[in-house]
Amino acid sequence: MTGSEYIQQISQLQQAVKKDAALSAAELQQKYLGSNGAFTLLAKQITEIDPSDRKLAGRPLNELKNMLAEAITAACNHTTTDTWIDLSLPGEKPAVGHVHPISQAMAEITNIFTSIGFTRVRYPEVDWDWYVFESLNMPPDHPARDEWETFFVDHKPDKKKGQMVLTTHTSNGQVREMERLGKPPIRMINIARCYRRQQDVTHTQMFHQFEGLVVDKGITIQHLKGTLDYFAEQFYGPGTKSRIRPFHFQFTEPSFEVDFSCHLCAGKGCRFCKSGWHEVGGCGMVHPNVLKAGGLNPDVYTGFAFGWGIERTYTLKEGLAIDDIRLLYSGDLQFLEQF
Numbered sequence: 001m002t003g004s005e006y007i008q009q010i011s012q013l014q015q016a017v018k019k020d021a022a023l024s025a026a027e028l029q030q031k032y033l034g035s036n037g038a039f040t041l042l043a044k045q046i047t048e049i050d051p052s053d054r055k056l057a058g059r060p061l062n063e064l065k066n067m068l069a070e071a072i073t074a075a076c077n078h079t080t081t082d083t084w085i086d087l088s089l090p091g092e093k094p095a096v097g098h099v100h101p102i103s104q105a106m107a108e109i110t111n112i113f114t115s116i117g118f119t120r121v122r123y124p125e126v127d128w129d130w131y132v133f134e135s136l137n138m139p140p141d142h143p144a145r146d147e148w149e150t151f152f153v154d155h156k157p158d159k160k161k162g163q164m165v166l167t168t169h170t171s172n173g174q175v176r177e178m179e180r181l182g183k184p185p186i187r188m189i190n191i192a193r194c195y196r197r198q199q200d201v202t203h204t205q206m207f208h209q210f211e212g213l214v215v216d217k218g219i220t221i222q223h224l225k226g227t228l229d230y231f232a233e234q235f236y237g238p239g240t241k242s243r244i245r246p247f248h249f250q251f252t253e254p255s256f257e258v259d260f261s262c263h264l265c266a267g268k269g270c271r272f273c274k275s276g277w278h279e280v281g282g283c284g285m286v287h288p289n290v291l292k293a294g295g296l297n298p299d300v301y302t303g304f305a306f307g308w309g310i311e312r313t314y315t316l317k318e319g320l321a322i323d324d325i326r327l328l329y330s331g332d333l334q335f336l337e338q339f
């Protein structure tokens, strides 16, 4: 190769480096300065030209080397994106979760009752037949058991306590609480999951109940009614009233169903409540046989109990006309983020 041919190749490489201004530093490094890079190979070829021309070629070769160093420094300062960023725009908020609405309701219900002397307790959600049925005045084969569509657990039955079941209601805590304390006064609020073989727009296989139990000397229906009115005002708002209607439960006598006046229309009757009242669950005076099963003398002690579904109690409070209660447990964020 002649000296002038060599210098011409240097100037061609200079033009190429200018055109490659958009390449990254690593790409420039590899293309020109790697072991097979264009500059490396050209620099080696200087030995092939006439020694008298080498001095002449040295200067442009040095300029090309400096040019490459500058191009690589500039490429190091390239931003990784060509998109224009407006730094004055507000940032994107990270998604923040919240406590599930049913857990919020449980916390609120617990506060309302513990502030008037009730103790929050928890009892097994997989329990013996004895606590769920038999001690509650429902002997084996009693037809009242049919109302609790029960899941039985495949477990060896206990000689005294019978089969194991998924608790169908929080009333299993009644005799357990009597056994725990030994003697009154008893003021229990038991909140737990319950299970029934039911599944439709108003029923879920797993749901929650809260159970109140008060046992002492001289407890009457007036104490029950006063507690219901207190809860109504605290949970649904001032002015909300309670009403009890005769009903039947095996473990209370007399038994009642409980209604609360609709807080949306103050009991006048609206599209949501229709009659001015909402039914929430059951209550009554503890049956003497239940007190006996818990080791208490029914001639000395009396008590009242109530048990309601949390899902129903909560949706009524929010004035939610939820078409399908199962949505609460669907894990659908679009639904849950509303609360």
Ligand code: FA5
Pocket: 168, 169, 170, 171, 196, 198, 202, 203, 204, 205, 206, 207, 208, 209, 211, 249, 252, 280, 281, 282, 283, 284, 305, 306, 307, 308, 309, 310, 311, 312, 313
């Ligand atoms: C009982 O479970 C009684 N243990 C309540 C009770 C306690 C009465 C103490 C007297 C003294 P009931 O089966 O009606 O009663 O259920 C009470 C409430 O639980 C219902 O009104 C309803 O709100 C809720 N509930 C019952 N089954 C389901 C279900 N599958 N899905 C959602 N909520 C339910």
